Amino acid sequence: MTRKNKNFGSQSIPLRPRDGICGLYASSSRLSYSLSVVVLAILLLGVSTGVFVGAGDTVAEASGSAADGLAAAVIAPPELTAADYPTIAGVNGRVTVWLVAQLHLWFAAFVLAVPIFVFIIEAIGMRTRDKRYDEMAYEFIKISITAYSLTAILGGLLLFSLIVFYPHLFQYLSGVFGESMFYYALLFFAESAALYLYYYGWQWLQGGFRKWVHLTLGLLLNAAGTTLMFLANGWVTFMMSPAGVDPAGVFAGDTWAAMHNYLWNPINLHRFIANIAYGGSIVGAYAAFRFLSATRPEERAHYDWMGYNANFIAILALLPLPFAGYYLAAEIYAYSQQMGITLMGGIFAWLFIIQAVLIGTLFLSANYYLWCGMGRSDGAQRYNKFIKYLAIVIIASFLVWFTPHTLVLTNEELKVLGGPYHKYLGPLGIMPAKNTAVNIMILFTALSFLFYRRSNRIATVAWVKAGNTAQLALYTAGIANLLFLGVYHGYFTNTVYKVAASIPQVMTTLIVIVVSLGLDSAMYRGAREVAPLNWGRVPNRAQYALFLLAVAFTWLMGLMGYIRSGIRQHWHVTDVFRDNSLDAYTPTLGYAANVVSVGTILFMAMVIFIFWLSQVSSRKTPTEGFGNQAEGR
Amino acid sequence: MKNFLQVIAFSLLMIGFFAAFSNFGIPEIQPAPPPVQEKLDLGAMTPERFITLGEKLFNGKGTCALCHNAVGGRAPPLDRVATLASERLADSRYQGGANDVQGYLVESLVDPSAYVVAGFGKAGSGDTESPMPNAAAGSIGLSEVEVNAVVAYLQDLAGTEVTVEIPKGTEGEATGPEPVTGTARTALASAEEIIDRFGCVACHKLAGKGGEIGPDLSQIGASKDASYLRQAILDPAAEIVEGYPPIMPVTYEVELYAGELELLVQYLAALK
Numbered sequence: 014m015t016r017k018n019k020n021f022g023s024q025s026i027p028l029r030p031r032d033g034i035c036g037l038y039a040s041s042s043r044l045s046y047s048l049s050v051v052v053l054a055i056l057l058l059g060v061s062t063g064v065f066v067g068a069g070d071t072v073a074e075a076s077g078s079a080a081d082g083l084a085a086a087v088i089a090p091p092e093l094t095a096a097d098y099p100t101i102a103g104v105n106g107r108v109t110v111w112l113v114a115q116l117h118l119w120f121a122a123f124v125l126a127v128p129i130f131v132f133i134i135e136a137i138g139m140r141t142r143d144k145r146y147d148e149m150a151y152e153f154i155k156i157s158i159t160a161y162s163l164t165a166i167l168g169g170l171l172l173f174s175l176i177v178f179y180p181h182l183f184q185y186l187s188g189v190f191g192e193s194m195f196y197y198a199l200l201f202f203a204e205s206a207a208l209y210l211y212y213y214g215w216q217w218l219q220g221g222f223r224k225w226v227h228l229t230l231g232l233l234l235n236a237a238g239t240t241l242m243f244l245a246n247g248w249v250t251f252m253m254s255p256a257g258v259d260p261a262g263v264f265a266g267d268t269w270a271a272m273h274n275y276l277w278n279p280i281n282l283h284r285f286i287a288n289i290a291y292g293g294s295i296v297g298a299y300a301a302f303r304f305l306s307a308t309r310p311e312e313r314a315h316y317d318w319m320g321y322n323a324n325f326i327a328i329l330a331l332l333p334l335p336f337a338g339y340y341l342a343a344e345i346y347a348y349s350q351q352m353g354i355t356l357m358g359g360i361f362a363w364l365f366i367i368q369a370v371l372i373g374t375l376f377l378s379a380n381y382y383l384w385c386g387m388g389r390s391d392g393a394q395r396y397n398k399f400i401k402y403l404a405i406v407i408i409a410s411f412l413v414w415f416t417p418h419t420l421v422l423t424n425e426e427l428k429v430l431g432g433p434y435h436k437y438l439g440p441l442g443i444m445p446a447k448n449t450a451v452n453i454m455i456l457f458t459a460l461s462f463l464f465y466r467r468s469n470r471i472a473t474v475a476w477v478k479a480g481n482t483a484q485l486a487l488y489t490a491g492i493a494n495l496l497f498l499g500v501y502h503g504y505f506t507n508t509v510y511k512v513a514a515s516i517p518q519v520m521t522t523l524i525v526i527v528v529s530l531g532l533d534s535a536m537y538r539g540a541r542e543v544a545p546l547n548w549g550r551v552p553n554r555a556q557y558a559l560f561l562l563a564v565a566f567t568w569l570m571g572l573m574g575y576i577r578s579g580i581r582q583h584w585h586v587t588d589v590f591r592d593n594s595l596d597a598y599t600p601t602l603g604y605a606a607n608v609v610s611v612g613t614i615l616f617m618a619m620v621i622f623i624f625w626l627s628q629v630s631s632r633k634t635p636t637e638g639f640g641n642q643a644e645g646r
Numbered sequence: 647m648k649n650f651l652q653v654i655a656f657s658l659l660m661i662g663f664f665a666a667f668s669n670f671g672i673p674e675i676q677p678a679p680p681p682v683q684e685k686l687d688l689g690a691m692t693p694e695r696f697i698t699l700g701e702k703l704f705n706g707k708g709t710c711a712l713c714h715n716a717v718g719g720r721a722p723p724l725d726r727v728a729t730l731a732s733e734r735l736a737d738s739r740y741q742g743g744a745n746d747v748q749g750y751l752v753e754s755l756v757d758p759s760a761y762v763v764a765g766f767g768k769a770g771s772g773d774t775e776s777p778m779p780n781a782a783a784g785s786i787g788l789s790e791v792e793v794n795a796v797v798a799y800l801q802d803l804a805g806t807e808v809t810v811e812i813p814k815g816t817e818g819e820a821t822g823p824e825p826v827t828g829t830a831r832t833a834l835a836s837a838e839e840i841i842d843r844f845g846c847v848a849c850h851k852l853a854g855k856g857g858e859i860g861p862d863l864s865q866i867g868a869s870k871d872a873s874y875l876r877q878a879i880l881d882p883a884a885e886i887v888e889g890y891p892p893i894m895p896v897t898y899e900v901e902l903y904a905g906e907l908e909l910l911v912q913y914l915a916a917l918k
Contacts, residue, residue: 260783305649347768350777351785354712354720363672370667513769557656564660583680588784592680599677606668610661617657625650 088188088264090590091181098594099178106178107596108608111578113174115571115612117167119291122284122570124164125238126292127157128211130326132231139224149319151215156299157292158212159623165201182585189257190248192268197244204237239285246280247272252586253577254348262589275348279341286330286337291566293327295620298563301556302624314549320559321386321548327562328379328458332526335372335451336519343515345580352587356580357444364576364602366417369447371569373411376454378558378565380407383461385555392544393468400464406457413450418442445503445514452495452522456488459526463533470540480536484529491525494518567616571609579605681707692908693798696812698876699904700799703792708781710796721778722763727751728804734761739773748809751797755781755788833903837913840906844898852917860894861887867917875911 091097098106131150138146175183187194211230218227255262257270264271300320307313346353355361384400387393416438440446463484474480495518502514581587583597591597600608691699704710713721731747734740742760744750753760758776767773781788781796788796794810801808834840841847847856850863866875877884879902882894902910 302649302653305653346777349779350713350720351709351779358712360675360677363675366672367664367668371664560653560656561660564657565664568661568664582785584785597680601674601676602672603669603674606665610665613661614658617661618654621650621653621657 088185090185090262090586092591093181093593095593095595097181098596099180101177105596106174107594110171110174110178111608112612112615113167113171115574115609116616117164117171118574119567119570119612119616120160120164120167121242122288122291123295124157124160125242126288126290127153127296128208128231128234128238129289130292132228132235134322135228135231139228145318149322152319153296153323154212154215156296156623158208159626160620161208163619179585182590185262185586185590186248186251189251189264189271190268193244193247193272197241200237200241200244204234204241207234207237242284242288243277243281244272246284247274247277249577250274250276250280253352253581255586255589258589260589262586276341276344279337279344283334283337283341286334287570290327290330290334291570293323293325293330294559294563294566297323297327297559298620299323299624301559302621304556305553310549314547317389317551318548320382320556324379324382324559324562327566328383328462331375331379332455332458333523335455336523339448339515339519349587352580355582356576360599360602361576361579363417364572366415367572367602367606368569369411369414371565371572372451373414374565375562375569376407376458377411378561380404380458380461382555382558382562383465385551385558387465387468388552389548389550390469390544390546392470392542393464396464396468403457403461403464407454410450410454410457413441414447414454416441416446440504443503445499448515448518449495449499449503452518453492455522456491456495456525459529460488463529466533467537469542469544469546470537471543472536472540474536474538477536480532484532487525487529487532491521494521563620564613564617568609568613571612572605575600575605575609691812691905693808693812695904695908696795696810697798697802697808698907699792700795700797700802702904703788703796704799708786708788708792708796710781713778720766722766724800724803726804727754728801728806737761741774746809747801747806748797751800752793755793755796756783834906834909837909840902840910841913844901849894860890863914863917865917867915870915872911872915875914876907879907879910 100106131154134146134150134153138144138150207230211227211234214227214230218224218230251257251271251274254275255271256274257267257272258264297320300316300323304313304316304320307316342353342356345356357365380403384403387396387400418439472480498514498518498521506513579599582599583592584590585592710724714724716723728747728751731750735744735746735750740761742750742753742757744753744760750761757780758778759774762771762773762776764773766776768775768777779786782790782793791813794813798808798810798812801810834843841852846852846863849857849860851858852863854864870878879898883892886892898907
């Protein structure tokens with residue numbers, strides 16, 4: 014079915030909600046997903062009730078009746094030796110668990126994020142009565158549906174790997190968190206039920222009260238998914254900042270205390286925002302893939318529009334992400350200064366240079382996509398002259414962020430340079446300088462978006478000049494404040510107060526973005542269109558920018574997973590449960606990068622394969638001469 | 647199919663770039679191995695060896711130098727802490743229970759919030775709460791003997807009298823970074839054994855025999871004292887003898903036991 018949709022400009026858009034990833038293999042996906050969910054949930058139920066946990070040295074029954082169950086058990090970490098870590102067929106347990114956990118996390122991040130913005134887009138569609146939003150939300154959830162089964166399969170594989178390669182650690186953790194694992198398994202069923210109803214009931218639950226029911230299902234789906242993530246985060250953060258245990262690691266019996274540990278909420282917030290940005294980038298890659306494969310103009314227009322929206326979601330979540338990162342890092346320092354210094358100093362200090370390259374890549378590719386997108390309208394030519402300045406500022410900010418503080422030098426080089434810091438560039442390597450650069454980068458990305466918004470329109474309100482002046486003043490004052498805060502705290506205060514600039518800098522950036530966007534919205538209310546926005550009129554290289562966004566995000570998540578886990582150093586559970594395996598040492602950055610690269614290749618291969626399947630599934634092959642159906646019957 | 651392959655090639659190219667940058671674009675640093683427990687012969691402990699042990703703990707297992715260094719400014723310098731102790735004990739902000747310098751120093755390791763140097767407290771605590779962890783607990787976990795060794799080092803560093811009791815008799819335990827072999831070994835009993843094990847003559851001449859990559863040590867005691875030799879072994883980059891390349895391994899600090907270091911230093915200082 015192809016019908017005219019005037020909201021898409023002059024393009025004729027095919028609207029076939031059953032096309033795409035859902036069509037061919039949704040039913041097989043449904044089956045595999047069901048099986049995966051059931052298997053994983055049963056495994057977790059088994060673990061939570063102690064079926065798979067022996068009464069070994071970690072979970073020893075204390076005095077009291079056995080009927081008291083886990084609550085009465087003394088759960089303490091054992092002192093292990095290298096012999097306590099099974100080696101199976103020469104397979105490296107650490108790398109196996111690392112890769113499987115990371116793959117599970119990538120898919121989980123994607124499938125948890127998509128329903129969040131699908132719910133929001135559906136709500137916008139209900140509010141605006143614009144059918145396009147509803148259809149886009151449906152197509153987004155279609156993309157993620159197959160990934161659900163892979164998430165569940167990888168979750169089961171992770172559980173299996175942990176039990177096989179780290180049995181004592183798993184025994185200890187399941188002793189502490191058995192109760193929450195039980196709820197996790199139940200929530201898994203609840204999420205699946207909500208997902209099935211939400212996805213398969215989409216066309217059925219349309220219009221009036223039924224739509225409200227559908228939206229409520231979306232809310233329930235997100236509530237279940239987000240709670241699942243919070244539960245799993247509790248287990249992970251317990252390993253970083255254990256709570257609810259005594260100094261020897263003996264569990265006091267209060268699961269909530271263990272769950273609600275010091276780093277739980279900072280990780281919850283960071284992952285919640287990062288997942289949305291990541292989900293947007295993967296959906297954007299899907300749209301880019303379909304755009305590049307499209308043969309008809311209306312198809313290109315549709316996927317161009319979809320790619321734009323996905324990029325918008327990714328940027329929207331990317332902007333506050335560094336702030337959530339600061340919060341997490343500050344809380345790590347507050348929990349343990351030693352852990353904080355391990356995080357930001359020594360070997361891991363160089364990781365943040367790699368991180369700078371990746372985040373620089375994210376910002377540059379997102380901005381580049383926006384600049385390319387301005388070509389959709391002839392009205393954008395007015396702003397083309399500003400793009401080079403935006404690019405210069407963003408690249409300069411990236412270079413500041415990229416600047417290392419301390420250099421690793423030979424003695425000869427040290428003598429020539431006169432110290433471990435470069436005379437002029439060294440001062441740019443400290444955190445206040447980097448924070449300033451990141452905030453400016455974020456502000457200029459928001460500015461790129463403002464230019465994009467204006468590209469095909471002219472404001473008609475009487476106060477246009479005053480509005481533009483106010484925006485200019487706002488940006489100028491904001492940047493001046495960022496520079497002042499960075500310079501003052503960076504070079505005129507004691508080390509312990511250097512990070513004090515970050516909160517006022519974040520507030521400055523957020524205020525400038527929110528106020529200027531609000532002002533711009535008011536100015537462009539009822540604006541006149543100077544040239545139409547031609548969806549599909551965008552170069553192919555812009556689609557590669559979307560792909561780069563997805564690849565860089567994936568790789569970055571893998572890298573940060575390495576450091577999050579690495580700062581525990583030779584501890585399974587910080588300070589209470591020592592890792593005495595042969596792999597207890599911290600791997601080098603190069604080694605970690607190689608593992609992350611292999612994981613990214615595996616993940617992207619699966620994702621691209623899903624994209625390709627979606628393309629194949631939408632093709633219809635004529636069945637002439639096959640079967641005995643009479644023509645026109 | 648063409649798009650499929652192009653997208654795969656592009657993704658591989660970008661992943662390859664990130665991996666290549668991580669492997670070749672930044673310095674490849676081998677992280678320190680996890681600490682292992684090693685036996686210390688406390689019966690043979692001299693005040694000097696005890697101070698050396700304290701220095702090793704200060705820079706190694708104790709992780710003190712992570713914050714207490716001249717570069718970061720994250721924690722107050724400790725080179726004069728023993729001389730400042732009396733002043734701090736008399737300070738109205740002092741919350742501890744120590745009565746003398748030694749007590750103050752021990753307390754500052756195990757209960758750092760008893761006295762917080764102005765400007766170095768946790769943000770918002772008004773310098774009443776220290777961000778430093780208890781060095782005798784958690785992942786640092788210094789033993790009583792080790793805490794005393796660090797105190798001895800700090801007293802020596804400040805040029806004050808070392809008042810802590812040097813342990814005698816029984817064996818104790820100290821920890822440090824794992825030796826290169828990855829397993830704890832028995833301490834070597836003589837300088838000759840140490841020189842043989844660590845292959846010093848591969849680069850240095852001793853008694854006229856050995857390599858010429860490093861300076862001749864046959865009569866090193868005539869021109870250099872024990873302090874210089876100790877530093878040259880622990881931190882070879884501190885001073886490079888003119889005409890020789892800076893290639894001496896920096897791992898002896900973690901590979902040599904405290905007692906072995908002293909044996910070696912005394913042996914070399916006696917070569918005149």
